[in-house]
Amino acid sequence: MSYDDVVIEDMEWNNELQAFTYPCPYGDLFQITKDELKLGEEIARCPSCSLYITVIYNIEDFSGDNSKTSIEPSKQQPVAVA
C-alpha cells in the first residue's frame, strides 16, 4: 500500500541521484527519475525499505523533449556561512 500521495511539486530534485526525492520515514529518500516519469511510472521507491509513495503529476510535463517540462525543481540554495 502506498505510504503517501505526493505531488511532484513537493518533491526535490537531487542532482547526485538524478531523481526527484521525498523524505522517507526511515531516513532515506523516496526516489523517481525523469525517465520513469516519462513512462508514466507513479511509484517512487525508497532504496532502503519496502515503503513507497505515489507521485501525482501531469505526464505531459515529462513526455516529449525535456525542454518542455514546466516542473520547477527546488534549486540548490546558496549557503551562507555565519
Place this chain on the structure above:
Amino acid sequence: AKRFSNRTLKGESFSTKRKQGSLEAEIGVRSMEANERVNEKYTNKKCGAGEQVQRASSAPVTLKTTTSLSSSLLFPPLQQNPSPSSPAVALTPLPSLPLCGCSNEFLIVAGGRVLTWGRGTSGQLGHGDMVNSLNPKPVDALQSFVITHGSAGWNHSGFVSDTGCLFTCGDGSFGQLGHGDYSSRCSPVNVLYFSSRHVEQIVCGMRHSLALLKGNVEDHVYGFGSGKRGQLGTSRDRIQSISLPQITLGLEDNKIASISANGIIVQHYLVRPKDFYQFDINSLPLYASALLISDGHLYIWGRGFGSTTDVYCPHRASVSLTFTQAALGWNHALLLTGDGTVFMLGGNHHGGLSNPQKTILVKHTAEQSNEALVGRIPNLDGIKVLQVAAGAEHSALVTGKNGVIMTWGWGEHGQLGLGNSDDQTSPQ
C-alpha cells in the same frame, strides 16, 4: 535494479567503533534507523517480515563515543520544575536526551554544550561544512552559549539558549530557518526575529519549524517554513511557505509554562491558581501535524489524521478525556490520560495500527466536520502507562510495571528493539 543511497554513512557503525581509554556513554538508542547502515552497497532487497535487515540493529545498542562524556553530563537532573504545586510528571523527557531526527542526526545537550553527528549534507550539524559526521563533534559556534533545548528536523536543526536566543542551521530552502530568506546555513545563526523575545523551545519538522515563546503574560507558538499542509497553523488559508516566523493562530490566550524535548511539550497553567494542569503539545517534528492539549481540550492542526483534509490553524476538538501527554509520529499520535491510559489518533499505516476496533472519541468542532479516529490501545489492560513516545511509524511506552518498555508499529528496520524486523500491531 540495484540501488543504494548516496547518503549512506560510510564507515563503521556506532556499535563497533571503539577507542581505548575513552569514557563510554551508554544510551539506550530507540531507533538508529539509517545510522546503522554501514554498508554502502545496501541493496534494494525488500525486507519482508521476519527477514533480518542487514547490519541494522534490532535490539538496543550501546553508543560509544570518542569524546569524553561522563554519564552525569548526559543525564543531568531535571532542570526546571516550573511550579511547586504542579502535579509531578516524573518522566518528562530531559532536555539532554539525544534527539533523533528522522534525518539521522543526533544532538546531545550536555551541560549546555551541543554535540551533533549523523547526516550533515545540508549543514544541519552546524560544523560549518556540509558533510556527514560519524562521531559526535561539538558545535563550536555555540560555545559561548548555554544551550538548553534543541531539535533535529529532516534537514535542519534548531538550538535554544538559556537566554532565549534561537539558532538554526541546515537546509533553508523552505524558509524553515526563520531568517527571512530561503538560503541554507551550515553554522547556527541567531534568528533575529526573536531578539527581543524569549524563545523557550524549538521543534524542527520536515520542512518547517515551530517555536515556543514565553512572555510575561502570554506565551505563543510561532511557525515558519513550509506551510502547505497547514502545519504552521499561522493562516486560515493554505499557504506555501514563510521564511519569517508568524504566530500560530488560536492559541493566543494560552499560558504555556515549559517545554520538553522531542517535540514541544507544553505545560499550560491556567490563571486560576487551583487549576493547575499539565498538558502536552507535541508538534510533529518530522511531518506536518501538530497537536496541543490545553485545559483538557485537544487542538489539532496541520495534516489531518486519518482524514484527507488539512487543518490550517488550530481547531479544538471536543473530548471527554483529560490528556496529559502526547507523542506524534508521521501518521499517528499517542495520547496519554492522567490515569495512565493510552489512546491513539490516526495510525492507518504502521503506527500501531491495524486494529480494526477503533472507537470514535474525537470530533472536530463545527467548522470541520471531519472526525479524527481515536482508538484505545489493546493489550494494555491493567497496565498503567507513564510515558509515551513515537517514531515516524512506530510507538513506544514506559509502563508503571518496573519501568518495562513496550513498542509496536513498523518494525522493518529493527526500530522496535524486539530482536527482529516484524511489524507489531499491539504493544510488545
